[in-house]
Every structure is written in C-alpha cells, then in structure tokens.
Amino acid sequence: xxxTWHDNTPIYRQLRDRVVAMILDGVLKQGDALPSVRQVxxxxxxxxxxxxxxxxxxVDEQLVEKRRGLGMYVxxxxxxxxxxxxxxxxxKDEWPLLNQRLRRLGITAEDLIRDGIASSGxxx
Amino acid sequence: xxxTWHDNTPIYRQLRDRVVAMILDGVLKQGDALPSVRQVxxxxxxxxxxxxxxxxxxVDEQLVEKRRGLGMYVxxxxxxxxxxxxxxxxxKDEWPLLNQRLRRLGITAEDLIRDGIASSGxxx
Amino acid sequence: xxxTWHDNTPIYRQLRDRVVAMILDGVLKQGDALPSVRQVxxxxxxxxxxxxxxxxxxVDEQLVEKRRGLGMYVxxxxxxxxxxxxxxxxxKDEWPLLNQRLRRLGITAEDLIRDGIASSGxxx
Amino acid sequence: xxxTWHDNTPIYRQLRDRVVAMILDGVLKQGDALPSVRQVxxxxxxxxxxxxxxxxxxVDEQLVEKRRGLGMYVxxxxxxxxxxxxxxxxxKDEWPLLNQRLRRLGITAEDLIRDGIASSGxxx
DNA sequence: GTGGTCTAGACCACT
DNA sequence: GTGGTCTAGACCACA
Numbered sequence: 001x002x003x004t005w006h007d008n009t010p011i012y013r014q015l016r017d018r019v020v021a022m023i024l025d026g027v028l029k030q031g032d033a034l035p036s037v038r039q040v041x042x043x044x045x046x047x048x049x050x051x052x053x054x055x056x057x058x059v060d061e062q063l064v065e066k067r068r069g070l071g072m073y074v075x076x077x078x079x080x081x082x083x084x085x086x087x088x089x090x091x092k093d094e095w096p097l098l099n100q101r102l103r104r105l106g107i108t109a110e111d112l113i114r115d116g117i118a119s120s121g122x123x124x
Numbered sequence: 125x126x127x128t129w130h131d132n133t134p135i136y137r138q139l140r141d142r143v144v145a146m147i148l149d150g151v152l153k154q155g156d157a158l159p160s161v162r163q164v165x166x167x168x169x170x171x172x173x174x175x176x177x178x179x180x181x182x183v184d185e186q187l188v189e190k191r192r193g194l195g196m197y198v199x200x201x202x203x204x205x206x207x208x209x210x211x212x213x214x215x216k217d218e219w220p221l222l223n224q225r226l227r228r229l230g231i232t233a234e235d236l237i238r239d240g241i242a243s244s245g246x247x248x
Numbered sequence: 249x250x251x252t253w254h255d256n257t258p259i260y261r262q263l264r265d266r267v268v269a270m271i272l273d274g275v276l277k278q279g280d281a282l283p284s285v286r287q288v289x290x291x292x293x294x295x296x297x298x299x300x301x302x303x304x305x306x307v308d309e310q311l312v313e314k315r316r317g318l319g320m321y322v323x324x325x326x327x328x329x330x331x332x333x334x335x336x337x338x339x340k341d342e343w344p345l346l347n348q349r350l351r352r353l354g355i356t357a358e359d360l361i362r363d364g365i366a367s368s369g370x371x372x
Numbered sequence: 373x374x375x376t377w378h379d380n381t382p383i384y385r386q387l388r389d390r391v392v393a394m395i396l397d398g399v400l401k402q403g404d405a406l407p408s409v410r411q412v413x414x415x416x417x418x419x420x421x422x423x424x425x426x427x428x429x430x431v432d433e434q435l436v437e438k439r440r441g442l443g444m445y446v447x448x449x450x451x452x453x454x455x456x457x458x459x460x461x462x463x464k465d466e467w468p469l470l471n472q473r474l475r476r477l478g479i480t481a482e483d484l485i486r487d488g489i490a491s492s493g494x495x496x
Numbered sequence: 497g498t499g500g501t502c503t504a505g506a507c508c509a510c511t
Numbered sequence: 512g513t514g515g516t517c518t519a520g521a522c523c524a525c526a
Contacts, residue, residue, distance in 0.1 A: 010501060024228045037514060047503050052514070068259065069511030069513050087229045095239060098222075104148040105211045113233050115219060134525060135440065171526050258510060272476040295511050335477045343487060346470075352396045353459045357485050363463060365471055365481045382516060409499060419518050424499070441498050441526030 003044055011046065015054035020086075023063065023079050030079065034064060034072040127168055135170065139178035144210075147187065147203050154203065158188060158196040251292055259294065263302035268334070271311065271327050278327065282312060282320040383418065387426035392458075395435065395451050402451065406436060406444040 005011050022028040037055060041048040055072055058064035063078045102108075129135050146152040161179060165172040179196055182188035187202045226232075253259050270276040285303060289296040303320055306312035311326045350356075357365075377383050394400040409427060413420040427444055430436035435450045474480075 021228060050502065066255075066514075071513055083229060087231060090225075090229065090231065091235070091239060095236070099236075099239070101214070104145065105207060105214060107211060107214065109233050109237050111215070112219070112223075112236075115215060115223070131438070174526055269476065298511060331477060335479060338473070338477060338479065339483070339487060343484070347484075347487070349462075352393060353455060353462065355459060355462065357481050359463070360467070360471075360484075361481050363467060363471070365474060365484075422517065438499075443498055
C-alpha cells in the first residue's frame with residue numbers, strides 16, 4: 001500500500017482529508033471504527049504520532065469519537081454535519097475569493113461545466 | 125494603512141498575489157513602476173526582506189523587471205502572460221481537485237452561478 | 249441503563265467513585281453486598297475486567313472485602329474511614345491548588361456560598 | 373532553572389496552565405511576547421515539540437497569537453477573556469460536582485475559609 | 497532568529 | 512489490543 005503525499009500540505013492534514021472524504025463518500029459510516037493508529041502508520045509507512053495528530057483533528061471536529069482502550073469511531077451524524085458545514089464554509093469563505101479570481105481570469109461557468117463540474121441535470 | 129494577512133499562506137505570497145491582481149485589474153499597466161520596497165514595507169508594517177521576496181517572485185515570473193537604480197516596472201505583455209498562465213494553471217492543477225470536492229459536497233454549477241460566477245452571457 | 253462517563257478520568261476510577269459516593273450517602277451500609285462484577289458489567293456495558301479493577305481498588309482501600317464464593321461486601325467502619333480519609337486528602341492535597349485557582353479567578357467564599365456550599369448553619 | 377512536574381497530567385498541559393496563570397497574575401500582559409519555544413525547551417529541559425503543543429493549545433484558545441517568523445504574543449483581551457471564561461466554567465461545570473463531594477464529606481464554607489479561601493472582605 | 501513537521505523508538509495507562 | 516505522551520535529533524519555511 002503506497003500513497004503519494006502532496007508535499008505542500010502536512011501529511012496529518014492530508015490524512016484527515018482522506019478520512020473526511022471516506023465519510024462523505026459513505027465508505028466510513030457512523031459507528032464504524034477507523035483503522036487503528038498503528039495500522040495506518042504501518043500501511044502508510046508513517047510515524048504513529050503523525051497519524052495520531054490527524055485523528056485528533058477529527059476528534060476536535062466532532063467527526064470521530066474516542067472509546068477508551070477500544071479505538072476511534074465515526075460519530076453519529078458525522079456525514080450530515082460535514083455536508084452542511086463544509087458546504088457552508090466553502091460557499092461563504094472560499095467561494096467569494098475564488099469567484100473573484102475566476103472573473104479576473106475570465107473563466108466562466110461554461111468553462112467549468114465543460115471541464116466536468118456537475119450541473120443539477122446530473123443529479124440522480 | 126492596515127491589512128489583514130491570511131494565516132495559512134506566507135505573506136510574501138500574498139503580496140505577490142496582490143500585485144498580480146492589480147495587473148490583471150489594469151490598476152498596474154505595463155511600464156508602470158511598482159511602489160518601492162521600502163514604501164511597501166512601511167505601509168504594511170513589514171520587514172523589507174519580505175517585500176523583496178515578493179518582488180523577486182514577480183521578477184522570476186517575468187511579470188516585473190528590475191531597472192537598476194530606478195526600481196521595478198511591470199513588463200510588457202505581463203497582463204497577457206498572466207491571463208494565459210494563471211488560467212492554464214487553474215484549469216489543469218486546481219480545478220480537478222476542486223471539482224472533486226464540489227461533487228462530494230453536492231455543489232453544482234447552478235449553486236455557483238446563483239452565487240455570482242460569471243456565465244458567458246455576462247461577458248462584455 | 250446508560251451512564252455517561254467522563255472522558256478525562258479512567259472508567260474504573262469513576263466506578264470506584266460511584267461506590268464511594270453510595271457508601272458516604274448511606275445507600276450501601278457496612279455488611280451490604282456490592283452488585284456482582286458481571287451484573288455491573290452488563291448494566292453499564294463494560295468489560296468485566298474494568299469492573300474488577302474498580303472493585304480491587306476498593307479492596308485495597310479496605311472499604312470492601314472479598315468473601316470467597318459469595319461476593320464483595322462493605323467492610324465495617326467503611327463510611328467512617330472514608331469520611332476521615334477523603335476529607336483529609338481533600339484538605340491537604342486538593343484544596344491548596346484549588347484555592348490558588350479561585351484566588352486567581354477572584355472567586356470568593358461568598359460566591360461559593362451563594363452557589364450552594366454548606367455553611368455550618370446548614371448542618372443538621 | 374528546574375521545575376517539578378506533576379506526573380499525573382501531561383507536561384504540555386502544565387505548561388499551558390503556567391502561562392495562563394502568568395496572564396491572570398499580570399506577569400504576561402497583552403501584546404507581550406511569550407518566551408520562544410526553543411528557550412522554554414532549553415530552560416525546562418524539554419523537547420521543543422512538547423512546548424509547541426502547549427503553545428498551540430493557547431493559540432486554539434485565542435489567548436495567544438502567532439506572528440509568522442516572529443513568535444507568539446498574548447492577544448488583546450486575553451486576561452479578561454480568561455477571567456470570564458474560566459470563572460464561568462468553574463462555577464457551571466466543576467463547582468456543582470465539587471460541592472456535592474464537599475457536602476458528602478461534611479466540609480463547610482467555614483472549613484475552607486479557615487483554610488485560606490478569600491472572602492469578599494479580603495478584596496482590595 | 498521564529499515556529500512547523502516528521503522520524504525513530506520508547507514507555508505508559510486503559511479496556 | 513487501543514491511544515497518549517515524551518525524547519532526541521533533524522530539516523524546512525518564514526521574517
């Protein structure tokens with residue numbers, strides 16, 4: 001099991017993002033156990049402390065809960081919370097700046113759609 | 125003159141981005157002089173070295189040229205180059221990842237358009 | 249039967265504290281039998297080992313005695329011993345640090361009394 | 373410079389508490405720089421990462437702010453925020469449980485006052 | 497100079 | 512088995 005890390009962002013952040021993606025994609029459902037710190041560390045050839053840091057972030061975000069001596073579990077409602085919060089955060093914080101950049105560069109909605117963004121017609 | 129800096133990206137990068145935005149917006153035109161390093165440093169309460177680093181990046185990108193003893197000037201064709209390069213870089217590098225995030229969050233082109241993205245009809 | 253455990257202190261310690269409280273409150277009197285390990289484990293959804301560890305602490309503190317084949321019983325004089333020891337421990341160990349914190353925060357005896365602490369007039 | 377650490381709580385937590393105490397006591401005022409991570413690590417014979425963790429907690433609590441490349445500084449209003457929040461937290465969360473314990477042990481306000489708690493008469 | 501991150505390896509407490 | 516903490520030492524980006 002090998003993975004390539006983007007070297008701009010810290011590994012623990014990328015790990016956190018992977019788990020978030022797995023929750024969003026339904027690969028990890030509420031109540032599911034996360035792979036143990038040691039397991040992930042071994043799989044990805046990482047120091048356990050790095051993995052721990054990623055998991056701690058998830059705990060701080062209330063997406064994951066610790067059960068003492070047992071491991072880490074996806075909290076109830078984690079996916080819903082993510083969908084709501086991340087969506088909100090994107091539209092309020094990131095989008096305005098991004099939109100400004102796109103306008104400056106003359107990139108339009110059509111350019112993006114041509115390049116793969118979902119339009120409501122694609123929704124199941 | 126006070127500015128708030130983002131915490132995540134280095135200040136010199138944010139400075140560089142400000143100048144790029146000014147060139148794209150036509151505030152700085154080719155042949156125009158950039159404000160001097162010491163001027164910017166004073167205005168923004170920054171270490172001159174930080175400002176220098178930002179300017180050096182612009183020189184490396186050939187958007188700005190140093191004229192010894194005179195200062196820094198926007199190069200000819202800077203805006204055109206920017207429009208092309210930044211657009212390319214966005215569509216090739218950033219967009220695929222962003223698009224994936226948007227799909228996960230269920231954000232569609234329509235959501236973005238409603239929130240202000242230009243569509244081709246808007247173009248002058 | 250569901251109970252919420254504090255996250256900071258080990259479960260076996262919290263279990264021990266529950267029994268101590270029951271002895272102090274007179275719910276468990278000397279000579280009374282403690283509920284069996286397996287009973288508690290089932291009620292609280294715990295690993296029997298965890299319950300055992302709590303009970304063992306009580307045995308070590310001589311608040312409870314094991315009668316082979318019969319179970320665990322509150323020792324004679326357990327409540328008196330507790331009143332003395334815990335009181336002593338609080339006043340010598342915890343109180344000095346707590347008092348320092350309260351002074352830093354500007355919390356006075358009056359604040360606490362207003363918030364429910366017993367004053368000698370309340371004693372039966 | 374030697375300090376003894378309580379070995380029940382992690383060092384980084386104790387470090388955090390020391391800084392909080394210094395802010396409450398006015399030893400560190402808003403705008404003051406905290407001693408650098410390396411400095412503290414050297415003084416206390418600690419791993420820089422341990423100190424870092426303590427400082428990061430303070431940043432997360434908004435008591436301290438990072439200035440990139442310069443160091444950590446006490447935020448404006450940190451002391452006020454602390455006085456309010458810690459006081460609130462104590463009275464709402466810790467006090468009810470503590471009060472219950474005190475009642476069980478028969479410890480009264482008079483006992484505590486005799487043992488050093490401030491009463492409003494002591495206030496300047 | 498500052499803080500941030502990571503590795504390698506160890507020990508501990510809890511379930 | 513689980514996660515938490517710490518050390519020792521290294522390298523990097525930033526100002």
